[in-house]
Amino acid sequence: MSIDGPIGSGKSSVAFELARLLGRTCISTGMMYRAVALIVRDGRPYDRASFACEVARVSHFEFTSRPDSLRICVDGTDVTDEVSDPSILPLTSEIAQHPGLRTALLRCQREMALREPSVIEGRDANTQIVPTARWKFYLDAPPEVRYRRLHDVHKLSAISPLEYAEFVRTMELVDERDRGRLRESSRQADVIHHENFAHLSALQDAVILYYYIFRSEEIRRNASISRTISAPTAKS
Numbered sequence: 109m110s111i112d113g114p115i116g117s118g119k120s121s122v123a124f125e126l127a128r129l130l131g132r133t134c135i136s137t138g139m140m141y142r143a144v145a146l147i148v149r150d151g152r153p154y155d156r157a158s159f160a161c162e163v164a165r166v167s168h169f170e171f172t173s174r175p176d177s178l179r180i181c182v183d184g185t186d187v188t189d190e191v192s193d194p195s196i197l198p199l200t201s202e203i204a205q206h207p208g209l210r211t212a213l214l215r216c217q218r219e220m221a222l223r224e225p226s227v228i229e230g231r232d233a234n235t236q237i238v239p240t241a242r243w244k245f246y247l248d249a250p251p252e253v254r255y256r257r258l259h260d261v262h263k264l265s266a267i268s269p270l271e272y273a274e275f276v277r278t279m280e281l282v283d284e285r286d287r288g289r290l291r292e293s294s295r296q297a298d299v300i301h302h303e304n305f306a307h308l309s310a311l312q313d314a315v316i317l318y319y320y321i322f323r324s325e326e327i328r329r330n331a332s333i334s335r336t337i338s339a340p341t342a343k344s
């Protein structure tokens with residue numbers, strides 16, 4: 109299964125809950141980019157882009173779910189706490205522009221997604237990472253809901269109204285930049301979950317998707333049973 113959507117739509121949180129409900133591995137592509145950025149930052153290489161590609165090519169990424177969080181290990185070392193620090197984001201966005209790194213991580217993400225039943229989330233998950241996913245979800249929520257959440261996550265509560273307006277403007281630019289690729293991702297999705305009820309938790313959103321999968325699989329199964337029954341056999 110794959111999940112895409114704009115920034116702050118809840119991809120990471122809903123993917124984590126859905127994977128837990130289904131007993132599957134959750135793969136957060138954003139955490140992988142952040143982990144590469146962390147190694148690049150600590151390695152202080154002369155050529156960041158080439159070093160990042162090499163890291164993505166040779167590293168072993170592994171995800172495990174704890175009751176309350178998704179953990180990521182790179183070559184056996186748990187780097188979850190370090191990659192969760194917002195200070196790693198500017199370098200992450202910088203190196204994520206590099207096509208060589210994207211290709212190397214894409215290969216790695218596909219291998220992980222195909223190795224075992226999983227829920228994979230992040231940018232381009234529906235269109236490029238696993239376009240053959242059995243279920244493709246597109247999450248969305250009104251901009252003001254998403255911006256408020258991101259604002260809270262980054263612990264910016266102390267900022268002034270003017271600074272908040274600047275933050276919103278930055279988010280609007282990110283949305284504008286992503287508009288084309290998101291339109292394509294939602295076009296290819298099986299399910300578009302637009303969160304109209306901002307009071308729902310990520311778990312409640314995941315339960316809605318879980319129920320949708322369950323019902324649709326049931327309908328598919330019943331449809332195939334009725335086709336089997338009604339199809340004329342060679343004998344008849």
Ligand SMILES: Nc1ncnc2c1ncn2[C@@H]1O[C@H](COP(=O)(O)OP(=O)(O)O)[C@@H](O)[C@H]1O
Pocket residue numbers: 113114115116117118119120121122257258261306307308309310311313
């Ligand atoms: N109903 C909800 N669905 C998803 N996330 C929610 C919800 N309510 C609050 N959040 C919070 O919004 C924040 C951003 O969500 P996240 O999953 O990181 O988004 P994305 O991965 O799409 O950028 C998280 O801190 C999450 O806990």
Ligand SMILES: Nc1ccn([C@@H]2O[C@H](COP(=O)(O)OP(=O)(O)O)[C@@H](O)[C@H]2O)c(=O)n1
Pocket residue numbers: 115116120137138139141142200201202204229230231232233
């Ligand atoms: N599939 C992905 C996932 C993340 N990224 C980059 O990594 C950053 C951090 O990922 P994230 O999951 O925290 O961010 P969002 O997907 O919530 O924007 C993003 O802002 C992107 O710059 C990417 O380029 N492609």
